[in-house]
Amino acid sequence: MQLGVHTLSVARGGIAVLEGLSFTIKAGGCLILRGPNGIGKTTLLRTISGLQPALDGTIEAVEDSIAYAAHSDGIKQVLTVRENLAFWAEVFGTRDIAPALNAFALEPLADRPAGALSAGQKRRLGLARLLVTGRPIWVLDEPTVSLDVDAVAMFAGAIHAHLASGGIALIATHIDLGLEAEILDVTPFKALAPLALDDAMEGFL
């Protein structure tokens, strides 16, 4: 099990944002992506997750092995925490949500409607979803937004456990998670502007 990316170019709205990116993450490995806002980290992660096609290059991963988590958690406000997790567990064909509830200290909140949670608690629920997917490769986009110090530690613990069991994590984040991870700054891979955009065209992108 590994995640390989070879001379990958990704585009947003038909315009290349990152070019010639290559890396390989072996089982148990973690790669942290750095780079300024708007450089294309989210686009890169969405491309690797298969949500959009790559402009060029290849992504090497076993089919249906990637779990993606982004800014929006896919949480339904009117369902309880337990129902939200149970839904995703069933979609991904795993049944047991107890470890996921446990890892992010969600048991006391399990029967509360997700709409009544705070932003940080919602984020914890969104991250707990990763555990019920049972997927080996986690692709995470700014996972620690609105988490407090304790919750970040919980999250780091979950990543640790995941890596220890042979999983892979690819994380775009700006904070230090205290993980033994390689760090890749994507700034040097910024695509050269293929065409100058005037204001009228920017409206379409």
Next chain:
Amino acid sequence: MKALLIRDLQLAMRAGGGFGLGLAFFLIVTALVPFGVGPQSALLSTIAPGILWLGALLACLLSLDRILALDWEDGTLDLLACAPLPMEATVSIKAFAHWLTTGLPLVIAAPLFGLLLNLPSAGYIPLVLSLLLGTPALSVIGTFGAALTVGIKRGGLLLSLLVLPLYVPTLIYGAEAARRGAEGLSSTTPLMMLAGITFGTIALLPFASAAVLRVNIR
């Protein structure tokens, strides 16, 4: 797949889920038409099948933008796209859930609302049959429209404009079947055409909806 269907039904039933919206709209249309047309029961009987079909179609249209827009906003669609569930299955289930929460209640309520419009007694069975055969097509076509407009803020207007022409054949054959039934004629031919449209859309449109959705998710 079952999980998605159950979740969609749960969401529709809970507070703010929009269940009953279509039904209430259907009731309003059929209850107000007699006031607008005037107390001429013969005229009402003549237009009853058409009004009932039109009311059902508009009631269906009202809830279309909820099919996918809510899942788009909270990121569920992105996550479902990564899930081990083909997009074709996702949109089919969404359409089925929409029919169960909007189309089916309309079919069940239609005979009751037929009373308000003085529908001739011979017309009830053809009316229910035509709605039963026709409303699934409305949900499937509507899901296609919802997939086309999913990324657009307040896409409801565009969605209605896109979907309305696609609804016309269903409306023509559906209302024709109900009218023939009400006049005591055989409604087999329009019912067959209606069934053809419904089964055709169920078989083909999920592929188009899924393809469009994949493009819109990018």
